[in-house]
Each structure stands twice: as structure tokens, then as C-alpha cells.
Amino acid sequence: MVVFYFSGTGNSRFVAEHFAKTAGADCYSIEEPLDAAVLLSQEVMVAFCYPVYGSCVAGPMRAFVQARQAELQGKRFVILATQLLFSGNGAQALCALLPGGESNVVYAEHFFMPNNLCNFPMFSVTNGEKNTRKIRRALRKIDRTAAEITRGVVRRRGFHPISILLGKSQSAYWPAIEQRAASDIRVSEDCIRCGLCVRTCPTKNLSMEENGVQQHGKCAVCYRCVNACPKQAITTMIHEKPKQQYHGIS
Numbered sequence: 001m002v003v004f005y006f007s008g009t010g011n012s013r014f015v016a017e018h019f020a021k022t023a024g025a026d027c028y029s030i031e032e033p034l035d036a037a038v039l040l041s042q043e044v045m046v047a048f049c050y051p052v053y054g055s056c057v058a059g060p061m062r063a064f065v066q067a068r069q070a071e072l073q074g075k076r077f078v079i080l081a082t083q084l085l086f087s088g089n090g091a092q093a094l095c096a097l098l099p100g101g102e103s104n105v106v107y108a109e110h111f112f113m114p115n116n117l118c119n120f121p122m123f124s125v126t127n128g129e130k131n132t133r134k135i136r137r138a139l140r141k142i143d144r145t146a147a148e149i150t151r152g153v154v155r156r157r158g159f160h161p162i163s164i165l166l167g168k169s170q171s172a173y174w175p176a177i178e179q180r181a182a183s184d185i186r187v188s189e190d191c192i193r194c195g196l197c198v199r200t201c202p203t204k205n206l207s208m209e210e211n212g213v214q215q216h217g218k219c220a221v222c223y224r225c226v227n228a229c230p231k232q233a234i235t236t237m238i239h240e241k242p243k244q245q246y247h248g249i250s
């Protein structure tokens with residue numbers, strides 16, 4: 001099996017890497033320069049791990065899958081979706097993009113992970129020890145997932161019609177939000193032009209110009225820069241200055 005993941009702030013990387021280790025699979029970030037065609041030609045089972053945004057698949061993972069339709073023909077799929085609280089059908093949402101759809105998905109699971117939406121007033125960010133319980137629970141679920149896949153158990157979390165209906169209550173609005181957010185980065189006067197956001201942006205949406213950080217309409221709202229900026233000077237989607245940033249899983 002080969003695992004491909006996209007991770008804005010580390011949660012999905014954590015799940016993907018632990019899953020790959022437990023399942024004895026190879027694991028790759030889709031941000032790496034990959035020869036995915038070669039990797040895919042050697043495997044029958046392909047796992048995808050990504051964060052859920054508004055009950056939808058994170059944009060970079062959608063683009064990765066859409067660009068590899070031919071190579072994904074005839075494969076069996078495992079879907080590992082990470083989320084904070086609720087998506088309904090965050091794992092099922094990838095199905096629409098996979099050749100063969102639902103019938104080729106052998107396992108789909110949701111993993112509840114720490115919050116990375118650091119400027120969303122409804123949810124606070126927790127770091128370090130405060131996330132221990134959540135991470136332990138996720139680790140147990142990863143172990144169970146790997147063991148069940150090995151035993152041939154089929155589980156498709158998020159595929160029940162009620163889950164899909166509940167997911168739609170969020171995902172119906174997401175495409176418009178995502179489109180608006182693509183060019184809605186704001187940089188405050190606190191910016192010290194360190195360039196961290198430019199270097200770490202997964203979509204190369206940012207560049208450092210004479211007049212500061214500029215955007216190019218490709219923000220994937222992954223929140224990596226919002227959580228990493230040493231001056232909390234950059235925001236996307238919601239334009240509150242983060243009270244506390246998410247530092248990922250150590």
C-alpha cells in the first residue's frame with residue numbers, strides 16, 4: 001500500500017505517518033516532488049489522508065487526485081480524513097473524485113484531531129499536553145484501522161445517507177467560501193517580512209515583493225501561515241488576529 005497525504009498544520013501528516021508505519025506502507029506528502037505514476041504502478045491499494053474543510057476535501061488533495069485519474073484506475077482505496085469536530089461525510093467526499101467511486105473504497109475513517117482554526121472565535125486552540133488525550137484516541141483508531149484493513153474488514157465512515165445529508169449542511173456553502181478565500185490573505189502592519197509564510201505555503205500563493213507579502217489567488221486556507229507567523233500578522237478567511245496559534249503535534 002502507498003499513502004499520500006496533504007497536511008496544512010501537521011495533523012494529517014501525523015495520522016498518515018503512523019498509519020503507514022503500522023500498516024507497513026510507504027508514505028508521501030503530496031508536496032514532495034513525486035513520480036506518482038511510478039509509485040502508483042507498483043501498488044493495488046492507495047490511501048489518502050487529508051484535512052476536512054467545511055465537510056469537503058482539502059483543495060490540494062482534490063487537485064492531486066484529479067490530476068491522476070488514469071493512474072488510479074483499477075485501484076482499491078483507503079480514505080483517512082482528519083477533522084476537529086464534525087464533517088458528516090468528510091471521508092466520503094473524496095469518493096466523487098475516485099475512479100469507480102464508492103465500490104472501490106475498502107475503508108474510510110474520520111480522525112478527530114486538535115483545532116488549527118486559530119482565529120475562529122467559536123473554538124479555542126490547544127497545544128502540548130492539552131492534546132494528549134485526543135492524540136492517544138487517534139492513535140488507537142489508527143491502529144484499529146490498520147488492523148482491520150489487514151483482516152479485510154470493510155468500513156466506510158461517512159457513507160451513510162444521514163452522514164451525507166449532515167455533511168451537505170456544511171459542504172453546500174464551502175465552494176463559495178473557498179473561492180472567496182483563495183485571494184483573501186491579509187497581512188497586517190506587524191509583518192516583519194521574515195518570509196516564513198512565503199517559504200512554507202503549500203500552493204506557492206505568496207511572494208515577497210518590495211511592498212511586502214503579495215498573494216496570487218491560490219490560498220488553500222490550510223492555515224499553515226496563520227499558525228506559523230511569528231508576529232501573527234497574516235490571516236485568511238476569518239480576519240481575527242489569532243489569540244493562540246496551533247503548533248502541531250510534537
Ligand SMILES: Cc1cc2nc3c(=O)[nH]c(=O)nc-3n(C[C@H](O)[C@H](O)[C@H](O)COP(=O)(O)O)c2cc1C
Nearest residue numbers: 007008009010011012051053054055083084085086
Ligand atoms: C479552513 C478550515 C476548515 C475546516 N473545516 C472543518 C470542518 O468542517 N469540520 C471539522 O471538524 N474540522 C474542520 N477543520 C479542522 C481541520 O479539519 C482539522 O484541524 C485537521 O485535522 C487539520 O489537519 P492538518 O493539520 O493536517 O491541516 C477545518 C480547518 C480549516 C483550516
